[in-house]
Every structure is written in C-alpha cells, then in structure tokens.
Amino acid sequence: MTRVRPRLRPARLAPVPFALAVGLALVAVSGPPAALGPRTALAADPPAKGRAATPGGSLGSLSREFRALVDRVSPAVVRIATTALGPAPGSAASEAALGVQQRGGSGVLVSADGYIVTNAHVVEGARRLEIALARPAAAGAPGKSIVKGESERAEGRVVGIDLETDLALVKVERTGLPFLELADSDDLGEGDIVLAFGSPFGFENSVSMGVVSALGRQLKTGDPMVYIQTDTPINPGNSGGPLVNAEGRVVGINTLIYSRSGGSEGIGFAAPSNIVKAVYTQIRSNGRVNRGAIGVVATTITPTLAAGLKLPQSWGVILSDVHPRSPAASAGLLAGDIVLSLDGKAMENSRQFDVNLYRRAAGDSATITVLRAGQRFTRRVPVIAREDDPARIAELVKSERSLVPRLGVLAVDVEEKILPLLPWLRQRHGVLIVARAADAPQVDTGLQSGDVIHAMNDRPVTDLDALNATLKALHRGDPVVLDVDRMGRRLYLAFEAE
Numbered sequence: 001m002t003r004v005r006p007r008l009r010p011a012r013l014a015p016v017p018f019a020l021a022v023g024l025a026l027v028a029v030s031g032p033p034a035a036l037g038p039r040t041a042l043a044a045d046p047p048a049k050g051r052a053a054t055p056g057g058s059l060g061s062l063s064r065e066f067r068a069l070v071d072r073v074s075p076a077v078v079r080i081a082t083t084a085l086g087p088a089p090g091s092a093a094s095e096a097a098l099g100v101q102q103r104g105g106s107g108v109l110v111s112a113d114g115y116i117v118t119n120a121h122v123v124e125g126a127r128r129l130e131i132a133l134a135r136p137a138a139a140g141a142p143g144k145s146i147v148k149g150e151s152e153r154a155e156g157r158v159v160g161i162d163l164e165t166d167l168a169l170v171k172v173e174r175t176g177l178p179f180l181e182l183a184d185s186d187d188l189g190e191g192d193i194v195l196a197f198g199s200p201f202g203f204e205n206s207v208s209m210g211v212v213s214a215l216g217r218q219l220k221t222g223d224p225m226v227y228i229q230t231d232t233p234i235n236p237g238n239s240g241g242p243l244v245n246a247e248g249r250v251v252g253i254n255t256l257i258y259s260r261s262g263g264s265e266g267i268g269f270a271a272p273s274n275i276v277k278a279v280y281t282q283i284r285s286n287g288r289v290n291r292g293a294i295g296v297v298a299t300t301i302t303p304t305l306a307a308g309l310k311l312p313q314s315w316g317v318i319l320s321d322v323h324p325r326s327p328a329a330s331a332g333l334l335a336g337d338i339v340l341s342l343d344g345k346a347m348e349n350s351r352q353f354d355v356n357l358y359r360r361a362a363g364d365s366a367t368i369t370v371l372r373a374g375q376r377f378t379r380r381v382p383v384i385a386r387e388d389d390p391a392r393i394a395e396l397v398k399s400e401r402s403l404v405p406r407l408g409v410l411a412v413d414v415e416e417k418i419l420p421l422l423p424w425l426r427q428r429h430g431v432l433i434v435a436r437a438a439d440a441p442q443v444d445t446g447l448q449s450g451d452v453i454h455a456m457n458d459r460p461v462t463d464l465d466a467l468n469a470t471l472k473a474l475h476r477g478d479p480v481v482l483d484v485d486r487m488g489r490r491l492y493l494a495f496e497a498e
Contacts, residue, residue: 028224068133069195070207075134075178076109077241079151079199080118080170082126089459106198106241107131107170108250109179110280117257117280118240120161123434124167124297125410129156131172132204151204160283163435163449164291165225165275166255168240169283180242182280183249184189185272188212188228196232196254196268210266217269217349224358227269227350228252232427234268243270253277278359290362292383295326298339298350312371313339317347319370331379337370362386401464403437406471406497407445410434413463414452424488430454431467446493448486455483 026266082103105122109115116131123129132151158168192212200206210232230243234257243252252270282289299320306314317339319442322328339347343366347353360366362385369378402410412418414430422432433451447453453461457480461467472495474480482493 023058025424030302052165066195066209069244069246069248072194073180073197073242073244074205074207076180077134077197077205078107078116079132079202079204080105080107080116080240081130081132082123083128083130104199104202104237104253106237108197108240108242108253109177110182110250111179112175112177114174114177115159115280115284116156116170117276118168118170119253120166120168121436122240123158123170124163125437126158129158130154131156131170133172133174133177140470145416160287160289162279162283162289164289165269165271165279167253167276167279169280180244181249182273182277183245183247183251185228185251186259187273188215188245188251188272190214192244194230194232194251195242196230196234196238196241196270198234198238198244198254200235200237202237206238212220213267216351216355219269224351225275226272226355227255230268230270231266232268233266238412249273250276275359278361282361291358291386292360292362292364293367293386294328294357294381294383295323296328296333297321298347298353300349300351301338307485309336312374313338315348316340317350317353327382327384331368331381333368333370333379333381334372338371339368339370340376341369342368353359355455357383402434404431404464404468404471405437406468406474407447409445409447410437411453411464413465414479424487425452426488426490427454427485429460430461431461431464431486445480445482445495447482447484450487452485453482454485457481458483 005139024044037122075463082105103122103126105118107116109120110117114140124197131154133154135152154172154174156170156172159171161168190212193209194212195207197207199203210230212228213231214229216226228243228251230252232243234254238254239256241254243254245251251273253273253276254270256269258265258267258269279289291414297320298317301311301314301316301318303314305318309318311318319328319333319335319337319339322333322335322337339353341347342353342356345356347356357366360383362383366381366383367378368381369376371445402412404411411431411433414425414428414432418432419425419428430452433447433449433453435449453467455461456467456470459470461470471480476497478497480495480497484491484493
C-alpha cells in the first residue's frame with residue numbers, strides 16, 4: 001500500500017454553504033461573538049414582551065450580521081494573476097530554456113492608495129502582475145445581482161518581498177480604494193470565529209468560516225516565525241488572502257495548509273497580523289525588511305535547569321549568552337540574567353522571547369526587565385541589523401541567468417560585492433542560493449536561502465555556468481551531493497536527480 005506523506009502546501013480558500021456554516025457555528029458556541037451584540041431569544045422561545053417575533057430569531061439575525069460583514073470586507077479583497085519566467089513547458093528538467101508561466105493568488109488592500117499585502121510565493125519571480133479589483137456598485141442601481149460583474153483590472157508592481165515570513169507588498173496606482181485595517185493578533189484566542197477570503201482555484205471573492213484552532217504554531221523547530229492555525233477551509237488559489245475577525249479586521253494572511261490530498265483538510269495556517277504589520281510598515285518605508293537583533297541567546301527555564309543553577313524560579317527565560325560588543329552587552333545585560341519582561345510583557349519561554357524580538361526592525365529598541373542576584377532592573381536595548389537576514393540577498397537576482405532549473409532555485413555568483421554580506425564564508429567562490437524558483441520541481445534538495453554551494457559530486461562549483469553545466473549532464477536517478485556552506489558550517493546535501 002502506498003503511503004501518502006502529509007505536506008505543507010502554499011495556501012488558498014474554498015467556499016462552504018454559508019447558512020450551514022452559520023448553523024454549525026451556533027452549535028459550537030454558546031452565542032454569537034460579543035462584537036455582534038447580545039444574544040437574542042431563539043425562534044422556539046416566546047418573543048420578549050413588547051417585541052414582535054422576527055423570522056429566524058437569533059439565527060436569522062446572526063446570518064444578516066455575517067452577510068453585512070462580508071459585504072464590508074469583500075471590496076478590499078483582490079485576485080492576483082502573475083506572469084513569471086520558469087522552465088519552458090515541455091522542456092527537459094536539465095535544459096535551461098525559459099518559458100512564461102501563469103500563477104494566481106489573493107491579496108488584501110491595506111490602504112486607500114493601493115498598497116496590497118499578499119504572500120511572497122504568489123508574486124516571487126513575477127515579471128507582470130494583474131490585479132483584479134472589486135468594481136464599485138453603480139450609483140442609483142435598484143439592487144444587487146447575485147451574478148457579479150467583471151472585476152476591474154489594474155497593473156500592479158512588487159514593492160518588496162520578505163522571504164522569511166513569505167509576505168510581500170504590491171502596489172496599484174489608484175486612490176480612494178476600499179481597504180481593511182490590521183488588527184492586533186495578540187488579542188486572538190482559540191475558538192474565536194474567523195472568516196477567510198480569497199480566490200480558491202480562481203473563483204474570485206469566495207468566503208469561508210471557521211475558528212482559530214491554535215495560536216503561535218511553530219512549523220520548524222527554532223524558527224521565530226509562528227502562525228495562526230485555523231480550521232477555516234483554505235485551498236489552492238487563496239494564498240495571500242485575509243483572515244478576518246468578527247469585526248471585519250485582518251488578523252492574518254492565509255499562507256499554507258497541511259494536507260494529504262492537496263486540498264483543505266481543516267488545518268490551515270495564517271501569518272499573524274502583528275508580524276504582517278511589521279513587514280508591511282518596513283517594506284512601505286524602506287522597500288525591504290531590516291530585521292533586527294540585540295545579541296543574546298535566550299533559554300527556557302525548566303525545573304531541572306533551575307535546580308542545577310539554583311535559580312529563584314523554575315519557569316521563564318534566562319539569557320544563556322550575551323555576545324560581546326552587542327547592544328545587549330553595551331546595555332549591561334549579562335549571561336545568567338533572568339528575563340522578567342520584554343516591552344512590558346511577561347516572558348514565559350524562550351520561543352515567546354524570540355517571536356517578540358522577531359518583529360523588531362533595525363533602529364528600534366527593546367525594553368527588557370531582568371532579575372540578577374535578587375535585584376530587579378530594566379534596560380533599554382537598541383536593535384541592530386541581523387547579520388543573517390536573507391532579505392539582504394533577495395534583491396541580488398537581476399536576470400534570467402539566476403535560474404537553476406534542475407534544483408528549482410534562483411542563485412547568484414559569489415562575487416566581491418556579495419562577500420560583505422557573507423562574513424562567515426570560508427571560501428571566496430561558489431554559488432549563493434537566493435530563493436526558490438517559481439513552480440520549482442518537487443525535489444527535496446535541502447537547500448535554503450543563504451546557502452553557498454562550493455562543490456557538486458566532488459567537482460568545484462565556481463559559478464552558475466559551472467553548476468548548470470554539471471547538472472545538465474546528469475540523468476534521472478543519478479546521485480547528487482552538494483558541498484554547502486551554511487552560516488559558516490560545512491555540510492553535505494545528498495539527493496537523486498529528477
């Protein structure tokens with residue numbers, strides 16, 4: 001029997017019967033969300049004194065509330081069609097021939113002057129963007145047809161991409177557009193009702209509903225990027241669409257799904273709006289994200305660690321390292337300090353500490369309260385640019401020569417101008433991996449952004465031409481062993497050629 005391995009897939013949303021969704025929500029919760037007002041009597045109950053019974057009771061009232069919510073949100077949701085360059089259709093994987101590829105996704109307007117947040121994988125590598133905007137209702141029209149008219153098409157441009165969070169900012173040259181506000185995702189709780197908007201499989205402006213299943217979901221160990229998990233149906237085509245709360249504010253950007261079949265199975269993930277807000281603000285101001293650091297390593301305090309170090313508490317966060325000449329060291333922090341709070345928030349574990357710092361941009365500052373030898377004090381620590389920020393190399397891709405079709409990546413030669421970005425590099429030659437290419441082959445190479453390939457199958461890789469020439473000579477099933485430098489550590493990545 002063939003075993004199907006679950007995959008994390010780029011996301012995109014599917015519609016469900018709306019009345020059924022509302023009915024299920026009523027079964028699942030004791031009443032409508034607080035934002036929708038106090039619970040009214042059920043249809044089977046006698047009407048309150050002095051008030052006439054209304055058809056449908058609270059179910060009808062709740063349905064109308066959600067319909068009004070959808071009417072407010074939908075005009076700010078857009079469909080994004082991209083034209084990108086990739087391996088030419090029908091060409092062998094070993095050939096470097098390029099062809100035009102069409103992809104699609106969703107996005108949400110976050111300002112009246114045409115700024116759109118979406119996923120990086122929706123627009124990455126795109127040479128042309130077509131944005132489908134909701135067309136305003138005609139003035140004086142007697143009603144609204146259930147058959148929607150054609151969307152208004154506009155040319156879009158990529159303002160900036162942040163590969164680490166899989167977020168991007170797109171701009172259309174329009175003003176007076178409907179837009180949605182970004183909510184505080186820290187206010188979310190498990191069980192909160194959320195709605196997802198987008199264009200599943202190209203069906204524009206579809207909506208589905210569910211609840212927040214979990215918060216702070218970490219998909220890779222040690223990754224400071226966390227997600228909102230939701231059972232709201234999300235399907236291919238809705239990557240970049242908004243996840244909104246009962247007030248119609250954006251709490252997340254739908255990004256990926258966990259699936260055995262390739263479709264929605266009730267486990268979807270959205271980038272939290274607080275991280276989205278930080279990325280949007282920086283890209284809009286600077287064209288990129290200047291992710292920051294303060295020069296510490298935080299460790300979760302366990303009972304065993306507390307007993308061994310004779311700490312005054314068996315929970316929380318301790319600084320296991322403070323780098324010399326770092327902002328934290330200059331502010332007076334030391335290894336062994338117990339972190340009580342970061343910007344006024346109590347720190348329960350190291351992951352919480354890392355995630356809260358992750359939102360910080362270079363040039364910001366963080367207020368940290370620590371406990372040392374029974375003394376409590378607070379320090380304000382400047383945030384500086386992080387050395388390993390992959391956003392610094394994403395802008396290096398300038399031409400189609402950067403495509404390595406057999407590995408499904410975009411890369412650049414290691415040259416003198418790039419070396420300052422890679423201070424840990426031991427050899428001053430090779431090929432730097434920048435990003436995954438559009439519609440890359442499904443081969444698990446193990447490569448990551450920032451990796452530098454020095455050799456393949458024991459043959460030196462001096463530049464992109466040498467790498468592509470060696471790859472072109474391989475046949476399907478041949479072994480491939482890459483000698484890679486990853487942040488100063490040398491490792492082998494082994495797989496079979498596709």
